[in-house]
Amino acid sequence: MATVDESVSPPARVADPGEDISLDELRLAARNHGMPLEALRYDVTPVGLHYLLIHYDIPHLDPQAWRLRIDGHVRHPLTLDLAAIRARPYVTHRVTLECAGNGRARLAPRPISQPWLDEAVGTAEWTGTPLAPLLREAGIRDGAVDVAFTGADHGIERGIEQDYTRGLPLAEALREDVLLVHTMNGQPLPPQHGAPLRLLVPSWYGMAQVKWLVRISVLDTPFAGYQNATAYRIKHWPDDDGEPVTRIRPRALMQPPGFPDFQTRGRILDRGVHEVAGRAWSGWGPVTRVEVSVDGGATWAEADLGPQPSRYAWRAWRWTWHAREPGRYDLCVRASDAAGNVQPVEQPWNRQGMASNQVQRVPVLVR
Amino acid sequence: MATVDESVSPPARVADPGEDISLDELRLAARNHGMPLEALRYDVTPVGLHYLLIHYDIPHLDPQAWRLRIDGHVRHPLTLDLAAIRARPYVTHRVTLECAGNGRARLAPRPISQPWLDEAVGTAEWTGTPLAPLLREAGIRDGAVDVAFTGADHGIERGIEQDYTRGLPLAEALREDVLLVHTMNGQPLPPQHGAPLRLLVPSWYGMAQVKWLVRISVLDTPFAGYQNATAYRIKHWPDDDGEPVTRIRPRALMQPPGFPDFQTRGRILDRGVHEVAGRAWSGWGPVTRVEVSVDGGATWAEADLGPQPSRYAWRAWRWTWHAREPGRYDLCVRASDAAGNVQPVEQPWNRQGMASNQVQRVPVLVR
Structure with missing residues (x-):
């Protein structure tokens, strides 16, 4: 009888260094x-x-x-x-x-x-x-x-x-x-x-x-x-x-501002004043704080939080960006919750890639 | 001014030999x-x-x-x-x-x-x-x-x-x-x-x-x-x-029979009689023929065609497979249309990957 071997149903594995998506x-x-x-x-x-x-x-x-x-x-x-x-x-x-x-x-x-x-x-x-x-x-x-x-x-x-x-x-x-x-x-x-x-x-x-x-x-x-x-x-x-794995760790995501390149999804934005907005959530308690960075996480600014629409749903946030200087920016956002959890800038690794919640990074070109 | 250079919006490119998905x-x-x-x-x-x-x-x-x-x-x-x-x-x-x-x-x-x-x-x-x-x-x-x-x-x-x-x-x-x-x-x-x-x-x-x-x-x-x-x-x-690129070239697809492995999507099937079914369509004329192969395209059997439900919609087909011998099979299906087009087993290449319609291949393990 043909058996279901590892070629059909392989064991757990971690990619080799430099191994791209299969x-x-x-x-x-x-x-x-x-x-x-x-x-x-x-x-x-x-x-x-x-x-x-x-x-x-x-x-x-x-x-x-x-x-x-x-x-x-x-x-x-x-x-x-x-x-x-x-x-x-x-x-x-x-x-x-x-x-x-x-x-x-x-x-x-x-x-x-x-x-x-x-x-x-x-x-x-x-x-x-x-x-x-x-x-x-x-x-x-x-x-x-x-x-x-x-x-x-x-x-x-x-x-x-x-x-x-x-x-x-x-x-x-x-x-x-x-x-x-x-x-x-x-x-x-x-x-x-x-x-x-x-x-x-x-x-x-x-x-x-x-x-x-x-x-x-x-x-x-x-x-x-x-x-x-x-x-x-x-x-x-x-x-x-x-x-x-149990409850959802806190996470904030932003609507990428500006417009995208089709292939890289990199964002392009004209310099000026821009509303940056998104949502944040946590399964461990209400979201208490959302912060935005335009320098890849070196410094953070506090975003305004919208109302909490239900115990279990994401919460809107927004932040005004005065994008005065043309150049490249690495936009990040992170959430904190009432249980004291904060999203990590560097994600602690685990073997199955479970419950990650590292901060989102959105490369933006201001022109 | 920051300009939109090729790092944000790259030119057309073909992958290097052996280059996996980026x-x-x-x-x-x-x-x-x-x-x-x-x-x-x-x-x-x-x-x-x-x-x-x-x-x-x-x-x-x-x-x-x-x-x-x-x-x-x-x-x-x-x-x-x-x-x-x-x-x-x-x-x-x-x-x-x-x-x-x-x-x-x-x-x-x-x-x-x-x-x-x-x-x-x-x-x-x-x-x-x-x-x-x-x-x-x-x-x-x-x-x-x-x-x-x-x-x-x-x-x-x-x-x-x-x-x-x-x-x-x-x-x-x-x-x-x-x-x-x-x-x-x-x-x-x-x-x-x-x-x-x-x-x-x-x-x-x-x-x-x-x-x-x-x-x-x-x-x-x-x-x-x-x-x-x-x-x-x-x-x-x-x-x-x-x-x-204009009209849709003929294509047939099958519902993969049996059940899948989560990771490889390889299919597993118990030996016996199985109905293999799917849909076929062409923008060049009605689908006139659907053929199925269980040996990777070496030999073909004719599938039964369902009614053509509209001028523009896919047509159902089915074929009965007597999967008598355990082992590995490479199931394929191809469609022909009234304009004389037949799906290729080997896809002619083009630089932008447009209008391909090579036959689907579904690896199946019969046990």
Whole structure:
């Protein structure tokens, strides 16, 4: 029998010094796209501009035949159809989501995986029914510790065949703001965002937001599946167990000012007074400060913060730049949050390129 | 004064032998995404899965303030607002669009530009008002030869600052199927597809489908702007004037069977009987034949063609594969059209990577 060897499903790897992006990485970038940064102008990201990270294929689920199973360490396992879920009470949260691998392709050496630069982010109005009441209806038994969420997307990763499954600590799963989402920006959830139903765990990185949800299993032992035990961990050497990736670290991004070159995306700006604007967010607490630098991070100026529109959504900021002298500038922006976190100018490296949040750099030519 | 030199806006270039994808190319791939090929299952591509190629930034146009100017070699220049255009008669065409650079990153040596693999395609229901009656109302004067269409997207490309502008021969602009489009898949045109108004020239590659349209100018001399004279041409050496890129060459794509590895996107399939399916299209005439190979193009079998749903949209095909023996297979598919064009197994090279249509290759492991 032909076996699935490492030529089809290779192990984790870090790029060699000077190794550019491979066709495998490009293939991922061609399907999993970021949010073009000019879309930071929108409070809510239009569908199609929100970032996407899909591990395997987008599955096609017939909404009539689809069922959600809630089982495991519960007294009353439940099976629900879409009509039953849509008939339940619902709320809408405006939430900023970000991929845990954002910034990976800027690391040196570069971990080989989805090669994100800065743009794996988006904000949507997510509508769904709170998960906690459903879990309570199922009757969580004593001794439950984790909840495993399984999607219908099937694939292989580093030799391990799987349906995408993520575990979440029970206490997080019971947060009142965790939703089973069927509606995005007021429209039915599109296929690429998890139709007909996905999980939403505000403040956590994207790997927790399981799409194409088909099963929720309450566990009396810690979940030890691939996506928690191997993939989404901050590791420093090959055998490092590492630390789990959880909440989104603070990040600010700017709408690049001026206009771009097609190929380099370098920016050109006429000298004069310019409003520089963008958004900032953190899963660890409200954004308390945004600073801008025009000299590559040597000196910083304070930006004005807009209102915080929701507990979970990015916050607008703006800063006025008097660009008096023609020349080259390296614009940077960094955010701080109420928990005391500040974005690093130099990114501490980790082997899988997880939870990076180094400051954005935008090369600008003032003429 | 700081000048825009080649470090900001470099000239055209072909990659060195063995040169992998650069960060500049990756930056383009992170924002201009293809259609994940599993989305070939949809007759009409959901918004957000349709390919996107945006030369500069997505401009933000206030639909209340936006105006379309029709001028140049006409007797009665016109200025129209969006309400006036939406109030005109409208039709809907289902049209497959493809980027002229599709397949570029598979060429050796690789032209440096947006590094497409196979996936720069999508099909939508485009609704808008025919252009020809508007041009006739403006009163085309004798001697008109071309029509120039200008978008609001501004940038620089190989040192030439410009608003994206494409010229179209007058006879093409007067085709009854050329539309000014305000609605995509029954919804208002999204920002990334040209809101509030874009041009649609069915059967032509994407460069003709000008987004964020603000001006239509009738010309009495051939249009000599950058996008026609320099960018979208099939050239073979640096000073070659080349031939203009026009209609879409035939192409077939398959939904990759089985399931993928996350990193390599290599496919794994259990042995047995499998339906292999996909779509095929051509801007030169109806698709007349689709053939499938499981040995990398050495031998071919005829696929079954579905109905042709519209003059301009892709045609479904399917083929049954008896995958009896475990092992590695290189699945290929090729289309032929009524004009006698057949997809090449080996792609003839051109310097800018335009209008490639070599057969797709999908490595599959049968276990």
